Amino acid sequence: ARALGDPTRHELFRYVADADRPVGVAELTDHLGLHHNAIRQHLAKLVEAGLLSESTAPPVGRGRPRLVYSLSPSTESRWGVTGPYERLSLLLAEIIRSGDTPVEVGRRAGRAGSDATARQQDPVQGLVDTMERHGFEPAATRRGDRVDIVLQSCPFESTALADPDTVCGLHLGLAYGAADALGGLVIDELVPRDPRRGGCRLRCHVEGER
Template sequence: MGDPTRHEIFQYLADADAPVDVAELTAHFGLNHNAIRQHLAKLVDAGLVVESAAPPIGRGRPRLRYAVHPSADSRWGVTGPYERLAMLLTEVIRSGDAPVEVGRRAGLHQRLGDRPASEPVTPFVGQMARLGFAPSVRRDGDALDVTLEACPFTSAVLTDPDTVCMLHLGLAQGMAEAVGGIVVDELVPHDPRRAHCRLRCRMTRPSDD
């Protein structure tokens, strides 16, 4: 982070609505692709940024995309998971509303980025990843199971699973509502130390209730 350009790239990723590819960074910073890739490699090696492959479009290799690592909590201007949790819990106390409703409102205001109207799964799962849940997806027709391979609030869940898990469910429901095309019906919780909680979801069509 001692390099000013590298810090600016990191901050751009932190402020982005969705994972960013090299072409976008090249256009924004006016640098060549190799220079951008070198900075990204340093950030990935430092555990501050994660690299993932975009869904394939046509032939050729899928584009690589970059986002701030969820573990970069409270560093370099990034709000960490426990800071987010504290804000949600404060809202529960202030409003008196149920945790699931507070989570839903927060989920509605998550930055989900641009997406094809017919493809709601990518932005929904991408934002769950940005929040530190490490999701994996299994789809069978209109049924969608999202397994949360990690829990960013392990200690808090062990203290009060009912409250924190309902915040999680509300977050997922709000983000699904914001994206459209997905309804989150249920959160099946597990021991947060082992994670693998499941969101049971379904795809919807414009004519569905």
Template sequence: MREDRPIDEHEIGAPMPTLQEQARALGDPTRHQIFRYLVDADDGADVAELTAHLGLNHNAIRQHLAKLVTARLVVESTAAPTGRGRPRLRYTVDPAADGRWGPMGPYERLAVLLTELARTGETPVEVGRRAGLRLRRGATPTDDPTGAFVEEMARQGFDPTARHRGDRVAVTLQTCPFTSAVLTDPDTICDIHLGLAQGVAEAVGGMVVEELVPKDPRNAQCRLRCRLTTEA
């Protein structure tokens, strides 16, 4: 159950490393191989699996993974115990990095949405909303709607942070994945963004996106004004 505290503020997320910093981490051929392997893996991989795949010493694999984790390209977590001994560490692609470096780039995703917009004649908000709903299809229910929402928007390349004030949530989009397109047609692209956020929030449940306050895409920092609902 949500507890309303009018002056309580909580920030979720931290600034992403720059594209240049992440590109340097991926510039090493072995680290790039590890990252692409994890992109294709449904449930991540551990050091033993990566060692077998690449044929390298496990200490070398660990060192490469540490650099990928530091660059926020990869997330390290503890796997569920399966018997005696220390639980294994498992590595998956960071959701925010997936939006930047995943198999389908941001402009490929935008091209799909614009094609749907032209084909259906629907509004950009509706096309974006339906895409947001699709992103969460099959996801398990959550008791942390803000966290789930931030994670999905990060996966789409927006690098979001969230701040609570009672039942109000301000989500700042620190990165715009479609900077050039917004400069060309801000009304259409920003409406797609708004619809996408509304669809994700609807699929997550317990949260409503009420408004998008756009900023200059070259500096990003657009803000989504959201509200937690009684189901949260």
């Protein structure tokens, strides 16, 4: 694409594609060391070219909601990247092929996708890191053995609106699988919210502390 002919735009595109989660202007400004107005101009070109998608992050406190950028679904399998909706399509295909539930398929994917080094770290932080890699913006609150992880954005917003049971089941399964791989953490439930606003909540507890 012509939009990727500019070296700065190409670097922006690769950073967003590799981030595997929505990325804001401030993060891109820090990464490239350019003025935020220049970053916005490059992002506008990438959005116009259909390479990136622009959306509004869930509000946090007062002030205007910030804009975030992610890989456009039409870009997946091109330019050497795999986007979130292609990964979702593979999981949905596995549900159809195997006849297993979304939770079961998600659990296998969560186990397979866990970093081998994650077992050596705090399981709560390990789960936060795993969910972040899957495109969420997780924030953990811990009170004794109880842990709440708020998923502040949904990487499959439009699909979750159309079929929340399937998408939320996959997400719960991913958390189960990651917890299995990490050890020491039990997922109690996923409390869903409107995916347009974010804020789904994983309720967990640290194993052996109850």
